[in-house]
Amino acid sequence: MWVHRSGEFYQERPVVIYEYQKDRDHQKPLEFYRDYKGILVTDGLQQYHLVDKKLPDVTNANCWAHARRKFDEAVKSLPKGKAKSGSAAQGLAYCSKLFELEQSLSDLSPQERYLQRLEQEKPVLDAFLAWANTRTAAPKSALGKALKEQWPYLVNYLRDGRLEISNNRAERSIKPFVIDRKNFLFANTPKGATGSAVIFSMIQTALENQLDPYRYLTWLLQTACGLDMAD
Numbered sequence: 001m002w003v004h005r006s007g008e009f010y011q012e013r014p015v016v017i018y019e020y021q022k023d024r025d026h027q028k029p030l031e032f033y034r035d036y037k038g039i040l041v042t043d044g045l046q047q048y049h050l051v052d053k054k055l056p057d058v059t060n061a062n063c064w065a066h067a068r069r070k071f072d073e074a075v076k077s078l079p080k081g082k083a084k085s086g087s088a089a090q091g092l093a094y095c096s097k098l099f100e101l102e103q104s105l106s107d108l109s110p111q112e113r114y115l116q117r118l119e120q121e122k123p124v125l126d127a128f129l130a131w132a133n134t135r136t137a138a139p140k141s142a143l144g145k146a147l148k149e150q151w152p153y154l155v156n157y158l159r160d161g162r163l164e165i166s167n168n169r170a171e172r173s174i175k176p177f178v179i180d181r182k183n184f185l186f187a188n189t190p191k192g193a194t195g196s197a198v199i200f201s202m203i204q205t206a207l208e209n210q211l212d213p214y215r216y217l218t219w220l221l222q223t224a225c226g227l228d229m230a231d
Contacts, residue, residue, distance in 0.1 A: 001197065002028065003174045006208075007041065009110055009162040016173050016204040018197040022190065026050040033058055039160060041167045044150050052153075061156035065166035068095035087135050094128040102165045114161030125155055173204060 002019040021028045026047040033040070037057040042048040043066045052060035074088035101120050105113045129151065157163045177200055184196060206216040 001174070001177060001193070002032070003170055003177075004032065005170050005173050007162060008164055008169065014205070014208040016201060016208055018177060018200045018204075020190070020193040020197045030054060039156060039163060041157065041164055041170075043167055044153075049153070059156055059159070060153050061159070061163055062150045062153035063165075063167040064095060064098060064154060064157075065168050065171075067150060067154055068092065068099070071095055090131065091128075094124065094131070097124055098165065108161075110161035112161070114158075117158055117161065122158060125158075176200070176204065 002021060003016065004019065005016040006014045019028075019032065024045070024047060029047050029051045033051055033055060036055070039059045039061050040048060040051065041061045041063060043063050048060050051058055071088050071092040075086070075092055078086055078088065098121060101117075101124065105116050105120075108116060132151070157165050177196070181196075184192070202217060202220065203213045206213045
């Protein structure tokens with residue numbers, strides 16, 4: 001189940017779209033975003049990097065929460081005596097500093113946030129990269145992935161003050177589906193999954209627009225489908 005949604009500053013008509021596909025082939029996001037122009041804030045899934053490379057009007061900005069998680073995993077994989085003083089802990093501290101600064105900028109306008117990010121967060125990122133270039137770790141290790149794999153995409157959030165530092169907003173949007181699918185024993189086919197995606201898209205979009213989902217669905221069925229709800 002793919003989820004696509006508008007960001008924090010698109011408040012005129014926020015939208016959440018769930019899309020069922022049988023796999024995670026890179027063609028799926030390519031098809032969905034073929035007419036899109038702008039920046040996507042995503043996790044580190046390689047399919048989104050292919051979108052960035054194959055669609056000239058799309059730029060991928062990776063999620064710092066996912067990057068931070070890699071450092072956290074690396075710290076937890078170490079013996080207790082080494083966890084607090086190793087490279088993973090230092091990298092985790094850099095990530096935490098970025099989120100701390102980001103929290104302090106949360107009430108600013110997009111333009112003010114853009115300027116303050118350049119002033120306050122870019123120096124941290126520059127120091128982070130300089131530090132990372134002095135570290136050695138196996139490329140496929142948790143620390144190696146955290147250090148080098150996603151960096152070109154991780155700094156793209158600096159381009160626009162409307163962008164969020166993480167895709168946690170999308171992660172929160174997928175949670176209702178993850179929780180409710182335990183009750184979906186009747187929808188265990190591709191058609192059932194597609195139907196669930198449609199219903200969830202309508203309900204979550206209604207909630208994003210401060211609408212009562214039941215009243216919205218009633219209105220939609222009566223207006224678009226011509227149903228007599230009294231029946």
